Every structure is written in structure tokens, then in C-alpha cells.
Amino acid sequence: MTAPPSTVRGPAPTPRWWADLGGLGAGLSLLVVTALWVGNGGVQQVGGGGWEAVAALGRLAGLWAADLMLLQVLLLARIPLVERAFGQDRLARWHRWTGFTSFHLMLAHLVLITLGYAGPVHANAFAQFWDLLVTYPGMLLAGAGTGLLIMVVVTSVRAARRRLRYESWHLLHLYAYLGVGLALPHQLWTGADFVGSAPARAYWWTLYALCAGAVLVYRLGLPAWRSWRHRIEVSHVIPEGPGLTSVYLRGRHLDRLPVRAGQFFQWRFLDGPGWSRAHPYSLSAPPRPDTLRITVKDLGDGSARVAALRPGVRVLVEGPYGKLTGQAYPGGPVTMLACGVGITPLLALLWELPYRPGEATLVYRARDEADLAFRTELEWLAAHRGVRLVFLLGARAARPSWLPARYADHTDVAALRQIAADIARHHLYVCGPDPWADAVRAAARSADVPADRIHTEQFAW
Numbered sequence: 378m379t380a381p382p383s384t385v386r387g388p389a390p391t392p393r394w395w396a397d398l399g400g401l402g403a404g405l406s407l408l409v410v411t412a413l414w415v416g417n418g419g420v421q422q423v424g425g426g427g428w429e430a431v432a433a434l435g436r437l438a439g440l441w442a443a444d445l446m447l448l449q450v451l452l453l454a455r456i457p458l459v460e461r462a463f464g465q466d467r468l469a470r471w472h473r474w475t476g477f478t479s480f481h482l483m484l485a486h487l488v489l490i491t492l493g494y495a496g497p498v499h500a501n502a503f504a505q506f507w508d509l510l511v512t513y514p515g516m517l518l519a520g521a522g523t524g525l526l527i528m529v530v531v532t533s534v535r536a537a538r539r540r541l542r543y544e545s546w547h548l549l550h551l552y553a554y555l556g557v558g559l560a561l562p563h564q565l566w567t568g569a570d571f572v573g574s575a576p577a578r579a580y581w582w583t584l585y586a587l588c589a590g591a592v593l594v595y596r597l598g599l600p601a602w603r604s605w606r607h608r609i610e611v612s613h614v615i616p617e618g619p620g621l622t623s624v625y626l627r628g629r630h631l632d633r634l635p636v637r638a639g640q641f642f643q644w645r646f647l648d649g650p651g652w653s654r655a656h657p658y659s660l661s662a663p664p665r666p667d668t669l670r671i672t673v674k675d676l677g678d679g680s681a682r683v684a685a686l687r688p689g690v691r692v693l694v695e696g697p698y699g700k701l702t703g704q705a706y707p708g709g710p711v712t713m714l715a716c717g718v719g720i721t722p723l724l725a726l727l728w729e730l731p732y733r734p735g736e737a738t739l740v741y742r743a744r745d746e747a748d749l750a751f752r753t754e755l756e757w758l759a760a761h762r763g764v765r766l767v768f769l770l771g772a773r774a775a776r777p778s779w780l781p782a783r784y785a786d787h788t789d790v791a792a793l794r795q796i797a798a799d800i801a802r803h804h805l806y807v808c809g810p811d812p813w814a815d816a817v818r819a820a821a822r823s824a825d826v827p828a829d830r831i832h833t834e835q836f837a838w
């Protein structure tokens with residue numbers, strides 16, 4: 378076996394200041410919204426007290442809710458600059474946080490505005506809400522949008538997500554776009570902080586246009602362009618182990634695909650019913666000018682179809698995504714920790730990273746020998762590139778740990794230091810189920826591994 382060359386053009390290195398600039402921009406957007414509210418008399422109305430203050434605070438809550446809702450759209454608009462700066466797992470966490478925060482602010486907006494209008498005329502709050510809903514321009518649309526957003530939020534609660542298949546949850550989640558869009562007419566026609574201020578209109582029109590443009594370009598346009606340009610199709614399929622299948626793909630101009638080892642795509646195989654549901658699969662080998670390889674675990678969520686794919690099946694792709702790459706690796710000792718199908722991106726990185734013989738260690742966690750995939754490739758890497766292989770086999774430990782039960786006499790931190798006494802000098806690449814990866818990260822931090830040397834990406838939804 379020879380090492381697969383990786384001559385595909387990867388994405389340009391991401392300047393470190395991009396992440397800081399993105400975070401600063403998000404914070405400034407909330408400051409701008411607040412300043413526009415102040416300029417429209419918000420502080421004076423609050424200072425005056427009474428029901429006018431309640432309504433003014435309701436307007437501010439609504440403005441913050443709308444701003445966070447639009448930032449939420451931008452976070453997962455798949456903008457390459459943003460994806461490379463933060464990584465999709467961090468963006469997903471922020472998307473979730475901003476979603477719940479904007480939802481609670483939206484509820485506060487509804488309650489405070491209703492009370493602010495009902496109070497001066499001593500009206501029943503429910504009757505006042507109904508009057509606002511049916512008589513004010515755009516409010517019925519906003520009410521429908523609110524209903525859709527409530528559905529999205531309810532199905533995003535962890536207890537509800539555990540009861541839903543990923544495909545069902547993802548389809549319901551798309552209604553958030555419609556909910557945000559239905560709220561726009563209400564803001565345009567009756568929003569006091571929009572109608573009466575030219576700077577506010579300029580800001581909100583710009584933000585809405587930016588969000589709509591990002592979704593159209595990066596969620597729809599760019600994937601369609603790349604799928605058409607590269608014409609990716611299945612070359613052949615090879616079983617790698619129990620429930621594990623590698624798919625080799627060919628296409629046109631793959632050397633111009635901006636992907637690196639460790640990244641993943643959203644894949645749609647045009648092989649019949651179910652093709653519209655995308656699944657995230659990492660590359661399990663470095664990208665080559667004529668071939669890509671992914672390896673899929675049969676998890677019962679549509680992934681079982683992969684084993685039955687036939688040569689010539691066309692593929693639609695979105696991506697590449699992910700920050701689990703060698704971009705931040707300058708050389709030197711590196712330890713990779715994989716659990717289960719998490720071996721796939723780390724195997725690609727083992728082929729690609731420029732470590733010297735003896736500098737790389739792979740720790741591979743599996744239930745038993747039969748579950749160890751890619752033994753031939755791993756043994757080749759051990760023989761020809763000096764990779765040290767550490768297989769951790771066995772059932773889960775009773776306590777939260779990244780170690781199997783047979784190593785119950787070891788602490789997580791001590792085990793890391795036993796694998797490499799100088800672990801604090803290593804770059805760590807971690808991929809596996811979330812609880813397992815969390816345990817590895819916690820042990821690494823306790824072993825004094827700097828946070829910027831721990832590279833991981835989680836794919837939970």
C-alpha cells in the first residue's frame with residue numbers, strides 16, 4: 378500500500394482575527410439596535426414610567442429578538458469564512474443558544490407590548506392581544522410566524538429531539554426560515570422603531586438582505602454549483618467491517634475542490650426515495666484529484682442504504698465543512714484519539730499531517746477486535762510512517778470515562794500521561810461520540826494540554 382497523495386487544493390488558512398471580528402460584529406449588532414431604540418425615545422419613555430415604559434421595554438425586547446433571530450440564520454448559513462473561523466460544532470451551539478434567547482425575548486415582547494397597550498385603557502390583556510392580532514397590519518402573519526417558531530423551539534428541546542429521527546427534526550427546523558420571513562411585514566408596517574427612523578430602516582433592510590442573500594448563495598447556490606461542476610458519482614463500495622462501508626467517489630476537477638483531510642460534506646445520493654435527506658459524512662482518506670472516500674457506519678437513520686449503492690449513482694454535495702484539519706498543526710508530537718466511526722476523519726489526517734516517524738500516536742477505542750476498521754491502512758502507517766497504535770478494547774466503564782471498563786484502575790488523566798508523558802506538548806485530535814469526546818477533552822485540560830492544541834468537532838444535532 379502507498380500513501381494516497383493529497384494534491385487537491387485545500388481552503389486558504391484562516392486568519393485568527395476572523396473569529397474575533399465575527400464575535401465583535403455580533404455584539405455590535407445588538408448595540409446598534411439598542412442605540413436606534415434610544416434614538417427613537419426609548420430611554421425617555423422608560424424614564425417616564427407607567428404603561429408607556431412597559432411598551433418601550435417590549436419594543437426593545439422585540440428588536441433584540443429580531444436581531445438574534447437574524448444572527449441565528451447567519452450562524453448556520455454555511456458561509457465559508459464563518460465555518461472556517463469557528464467550526465460547525467461551535468456554530469451549532471451558538472445557533473441553539475441564540476435561538477432560545479431570541480424566543481424568550483420574543484415572548485417578553487408579546488407580553489410587554491400587550492400589557493403596554495391594555496394598561497392605559499384598562500382593557501383585558503387577552504382581548505387586547507386579540508385586537509392587536511386581527512386589526513394591526515402584518516400581525517396575523519407575525520402570529521403565524523410565531524406559531525412556526527414555537528414549533529421549532531419545542532422540537533429543539535433535548536427531550537423532544539431524542540424522540541425524533543434526524544430527518545424529521547431537520548424538516549421541522551426549516552420552518553424557522555418561514556417564521557422569520559412572516560415576521561418581516563409586521564416590522565415594516567407597524568414597527569415604531571422601523572417606520573419612524575431612516576437609520577433604522579437602513580440597518581434592518583441591510584440585515585434582512587444579508588441573511589436572505591447568505592441563505593440563497595451558500596445554502597442553495599454554492600452547493601448546486603459545486604454539484605454541477607464536479608459531477609460526483611459513486612465509483613465503488615467496499616465493506617470495511619461490521620456495519621461499516623467505504624464509498625469511493627469520482628468526479629470532474631476534484632483538484633479544485635477546496636477540501637482538506639478531516640472535513641466533511643453533506644451527501645445526497647440520487648439512488649431513489651430518500652435522496653432529499655442529506656447526511657454528514659467525513660472524508661476517511663485525504664482528497665485526491667480523481668477520488669474521494671467516505672466511510673459510513675450503519676446507524677439506522679438512512680445510512681444503511683450506503684452499502685447498497687451501485688457504481689454510477691450521482692451525488693449532490695454541500696460543503697466542505699469542519700475545522701478538524703491540519704491547518705493549525707505546525708509539526709511535532711501529535712496524539713489522535715478516535716472512538717468508533719470517529720476513526721474516519723482522523724485516518725485521513727494521519728495520512729496528511731507532516732509529522733516525523735515516531736511523533737504520531739493513534740488511540741483507537743472500540744468494543745472488540747472485529748470493530749477495528751482500516752487495520753491494513755493503520756498497520757501500513759505504523760510500518761512506514763512510524764505511527765504508534767494503541768487499541769483500547771472492551772465494554773464501557775461504569776463511570777463517565779473515555780477508557781473501557783478493563784482500565785477502571787486508571788484515571789482518565791493518568792491514562793493520557795501514560796500514553797505520552799509529555800502530553801502537554803502534543804497536539805490532540807479527538808473524534809467520537811459526544812460524551813466520550815467530552816471525557817477526553819476534560820482529561821486533556823487536566824493534563825495541562827493547552828486549549829488551542831485540542832482539536833475536535835462534534836456532529837450532534
